[in-house]
Amino acid sequence: MSQEETTSRILEAAGQVFADRGFKAATIRDICSKADVNLASVNYHFGDKQRLYIATIKHAHQLPSSQFPIPQWHAETSPETKLADFIQVTLSRMIPKGKAPWQAKLMMREMTQPTLAVQELIKEYIRPHFDLLLSILRQLVAKQTSEQQLTKLGFSIIGQCLFYRFNQPVLHMLVDEEMVDQHFSIEQLAQHITHFSLLAIRHFTEEPNDPSSILSTPITEQYSIGTESNTNLPEN
Numbered sequence: 001m002s003q004e005e006t007t008s009r010i011l012e013a014a015g016q017v018f019a020d021r022g023f024k025a026a027t028i029r030d031i032c033s034k035a036d037v038n039l040a041s042v043n044y045h046f047g048d049k050q051r052l053y054i055a056t057i058k059h060a061h062q063l064p065s066s067q068f069p070i071p072q073w074h075a076e077t078s079p080e081t082k083l084a085d086f087i088q089v090t091l092s093r094m095i096p097k098g099k100a101p102w103q104a105k106l107m108m109r110e111m112t113q114p115t116l117a118v119q120e121l122i123k124e125y126i127r128p129h130f131d132l133l134l135s136i137l138r139q140l141v142a143k144q145t146s147e148q149q150l151t152k153l154g155f156s157i158i159g160q161c162l163f164y165r166f167n168q169p170v171l172h173m174l175v176d177e178e179m180v181d182q183h184f185s186i187e188q189l190a191q192h193i194t195h196f197s198l199l200a201i202r203h204f205t206e207e208p209n210d211p212s213s214i215l216s217t218p219i220t221e222q223y224s225i226g227t228e229s230n231t232n233l234p235e236n
Helices: 003-025 028-035 040-045 049-067 079-094 102-112 117-138 147-166 168-174 177-183 186-206 228-232
Strands: none
Touching (some): 003 102, 028 049, 049 079, 079 117, 079 147, 079 186, 102 117, 102 147, 117 147, 168 177
């Protein structure tokens, strides 16, 4: 086998083993046996188990990224369209169609039980993707919107996408299958999240320093946090 074929087989085998067992429980012997290569191949191509795991995480992230790239926008493309595209691409990368491949399973494990690998993943992939979202949002919000408000808006959008990534079993328990089939496609979810987010962004544009004014009743009249009014809450 060529070096490229060997590394590809090791990464594929490692991905399946790491996804099923996690980093600690997985062994190089099991990975090499599954890849049908000798034990020295991992050290030669990757250095050690930790570097193999990091390479596998990157490999798992690269597949959906290459399948669903960010569009090449024209100079006149509106920020609303960019946001809609960004959300649809993000959902497409997050939600596998059919049975989840090992890549999706491994990425879910890494996001919920992060290792040192996530640091490199954030630096090379997640941070640039999030910075792109912030650059789109910056075109939509008022100039006086602070960085912390902008960042929270970005996290709110990503959080909506993550719900549909991590809560598929719950979604299917709460919503009947007919409704899921008819109204919860990736395209429909992207449309909903975009519309919902643009409404919130429009509020920040109009009232960037008054998050309660979006409600018909001010927040302070509905409940108070850390005040004496909490004494009326039921005891556990």
